[in-house]
Amino acid sequence: MSDVWAAVAALDVARECAAQAHRQVMSASQVEWTGAAARAYRDVAGEVLGRLAWLRGEIAEVRGALVRHAVAVEQARATAVR
Amino acid sequence: MRDGTAMRSDDAPALVVIGGAGGTTARIEALVAAAQRLVRAADSLDRCGSQVVRAAGAVEATATVCPATASAVRWPAQTLVHGPAGLRATGALLTDAAERLRSVAAGYARADADAAARLRALAVLGGTAVGDAGPLAAAGALLLGTAALLSAGRTVVHLRSLRHTPTPVGLGLTLLGGSSLTRAENPVGMVARLVAGPGLLPDGWLPPAADGGEIAVSGLAAVVTGLAPGLQTGTVADPVGPAARAAYVTGTVGAAALGRPRHRLVVAPQVTVGAEQPPAPRTTADVLRQVQDLYPENGAAPGSVGVQRLDHPDGRRTWVVTVPGTQSAGLHGSNPMDMATNLALASGTPDDVTHLVSEAMLRAGVGPEEPVLIAGHSQGGMAAVRAASGLHGVFTVAGVVTAGSPVGGMSLPAEIPALHLEHLQDQVVALDGRPNPDVTHRTTVVRDLGAGSAADRAAARSLGAPHLMPAYIRTAEALEGSGHRSLEEFDAAMGRVLGDGSADATHQRYVGVRVSAASDCPSARSARS
Numbered sequence: 001m002s003d004v005w006a007a008v009a010a011l012d013v014a015r016e017c018a019a020q021a022h023r024q025v026m027s028a029s030q031v032e033w034t035g036a037a038a039r040a041y042r043d044v045a046g047e048v049l050g051r052l053a054w055l056r057g058e059i060a061e062v063r064g065a066l067v068r069h070a071v072a073v074e075q076a077r078a079t080a081v082r
Numbered sequence: 083m084r085d086g087t088a089m090r091s092d093d094a095p096a097l098v099v100i101g102g103a104g105g106t107t108a109r110i111e112a113l114v115a116a117a118q119r120l121v122r123a124a125d126s127l128d129r130c131g132s133q134v135v136r137a138a139g140a141v142e143a144t145a146t147v148c149p150a151t152a153s154a155v156r157w158p159a160q161t162l163v164h165g166p167a168g169l170r171a172t173g174a175l176l177t178d179a180a181e182r183l184r185s186v187a188a189g190y191a192r193a194d195a196d197a198a199a200r201l202r203a204l205a206v207l208g209g210t211a212v213g214d215a216g217p218l219a220a221a222g223a224l225l226l227g228t229a230a231l232l233s234a235g236r237t238v239v240h241l242r243s244l245r246h247t248p249t250p251v252g253l254g255l256t257l258l259g260g261s262s263l264t265r266a267e268n269p270v271g272m273v274a275r276l277v278a279g280p281g282l283l284p285d286g287w288l289p290p291a292a293d294g295g296e297i298a299v300s301g302l303a304a305v306v307t308g309l310a311p312g313l314q315t316g317t318v319a320d321p322v323g324p325a326a327r328a329a330y331v332t333g334t335v336g337a338a339a340l341g342r343p344r345h346r347l348v349v350a351p352q353v354t355v356g357a358e359q360p361p362a363p364r365t366t367a368d369v370l371r372q373v374q375d376l377y378p379e380n381g382a383a384p385g386s387v388g389v390q391r392l393d394h395p396d397g398r399r400t401w402v403v404t405v406p407g408t409q410s411a412g413l414h415g416s417n418p419m420d421m422a423t424n425l426a427l428a429s430g431t432p433d434d435v436t437h438l439v440s441e442a443m444l445r446a447g448v449g450p451e452e453p454v455l456i457a458g459h460s461q462g463g464m465a466a467v468r469a470a471s472g473l474h475g476v477f478t479v480a481g482v483v484t485a486g487s488p489v490g491g492m493s494l495p496a497e498i499p500a501l502h503l504e505h506l507q508d509q510v511v512a513l514d515g516r517p518n519p520d521v522t523h524r525t526t527v528v529r530d531l532g533a534g535s536a537a538d539r540a541a542a543r544s545l546g547a548p549h550l551m552p553a554y555i556r557t558a559e560a561l562e563g564s565g566h567r568s569l570e571e572f573d574a575a576m577g578r579v580l581g582d583g584s585a586d587a588t589h590q591r592y593v594g595v596r597v598s599a600a601s602d603c604p605s606a607r608s609a610r611s
Contacts, residue, residue, distance in 0.1 A: 076147045
């Protein structure tokens with residue numbers, strides 16, 4: 001696997017890590033707790049979940065751009081060899 | 083688990099705590115578990131960021147080949163990692179939230195402990211006042227209290243049985259038992275849960291040992307202490323020890339008055355031919371299995387303790403001493419593991435099981451520098467703590483494990499780490515009338531069996547099973563790999579005794595038997611000489 005395709009694989013790992021984080025925060029937000037502090041905590045957890053959803057979207061975008069770059073690099077190298 | 087912070091196993095929701103202002107309810111261990119999950123989420127984001135940085139590095143290395151596509155990756159990757167809502171900032175937010183959550187959980191734990199301490203002080207004050215009023219008043223108060231409890235229980239059962247009757251009361255109870263009302267955290271919700279739920283008894287009708295049991299024991303012990311001559315009200319802080327001492331002295335004097343001769347303890351190694359040697363233990367659960375094997379119903383002689391020598395490949399020699407719990411409900415019978423020993427242990431007077439443990443260690447040849455782990459169940463755990471304290475300086479006690487033992491009132495030198503396993507539904511651990519000390523060298527794990535496996539849940543519904551060895555062995559197994567710092571430190575200390583399981587293990591049982599002080603037999607004489 002070339003270095004750029006290894007970078008794509010790294011982003012796949014990153015995507016899985018972000019998904020893990022999302023699952024952990026989702027689980028942590030469902031704590032049995034009432035009162036004012038609990039509401040504040042749920043607000044923070046909700047904000048983090050929103051951010052994580054955005055981050056996962058961003059990772060997907062970066063991965064798409066990276067795949068395009070990898071294809072372009074491969075094509076350029078193939079052309080250079082010919 | 084308590085080691086300055088309240089904490090439980092991540093996957094075993096346990097203690098229900100009600101505390102704080104404004105009707106706040108929380109499960110402390112659920113908050114701590116949530117904090118752990120947030121930390122893990124932050125770790126995941128950190129790994130995520132590292133992977134993105136790695137990918138960005140690979141892009142930079144090939145940027146000269148295709149600058150346009152590399153540029154399309156570079157800036158989004160930069161924002162993804164370092165942007166204001168990026169991976170690093172969100173990870174920091176998660177770490178901060180986890181820290182705050184832990185702090186809140188610790189606050190709730192402190193509030194809960196304070197409330198329990200106040201209630202206990204009130205129970206002690208009321209109990210000693212009743213005792214001070216004299217034996218007749220105490221007996222009357224106890225009778226009245228018992229009658230009131232029975233009457234209240236009968237009323238609850240009666241009301242719950244009316245729920246499905248076609249009467250106005252039945253209709254009212256059906257409405258009251260609606261799910262929204264029974265979940266309400268207010269007096270109406272409490273009444274609804276008490277009288278209008280399914281079944282004849284409310285859920286969780288037994289008080290948790292950590293709260294109700296300890297307070298009730300303190301109150302009852304205070305009544306006994308208050309019966310002593312002179313005004314006791316306001317002078318007694320911990321009535322359990324004096325009450326146990328009074329009961330022990332009364333039992334001993336009563337036995338002597340009835341003609342029972344004074345006794346002494348004879349300790350002898352148990353000779354077994356062809357018996358299978360237990361393997362070298364590696365975990366707390368392994369050690370507790372050895373304790374379980376020492377009960378007579380599992381084939382051991384009554385009054386047996388185990389001493390296992392571990393010869394490690396590196397030349398070190400360590401020891402594991404195992405002590406089972408109460409085996410006889412009598413006082414001063416031939417088996418030392420009886421109620422007299424319980425009272426002696428609770429009152430701080432010399433007891434036969436601690437004597438048996440120390441005698442067994444001496445006879446087994448435990449060296450003063452050879453690390454020893456002492457583990458016990460119920461009474462055996464109390465004896466383990468007392469033996470560890472008493473033998474400190476004589477032997478190198480490297481750790482103590484207790485399961486279902488009321489050891490809150492017993493001290494242990496700070497050099498000896500201890501692990502105390504308790505179950506929320508085990509009423510025996512409440513007999514010390516106080517929580518275990520919250521000190522760094524003693525880690526207490528309180529597990530709610532109602533939130534465990536099917537076997538645990540079945541045990542939780544029983545009065546006796548939460549105290550038995552199988553449940554405690556399951557609890558010890560559940561703690562393995564929990565990742566909590568207190569448990570890891572204790573496991574490290576225990577590991578210095580147990581090693582990696584490759585030690586050559588030699589097990590010997592010693593039996594203690596009480597005999598009349600007047601009698602003597604040649605074997606005992608020769609053993610002593």
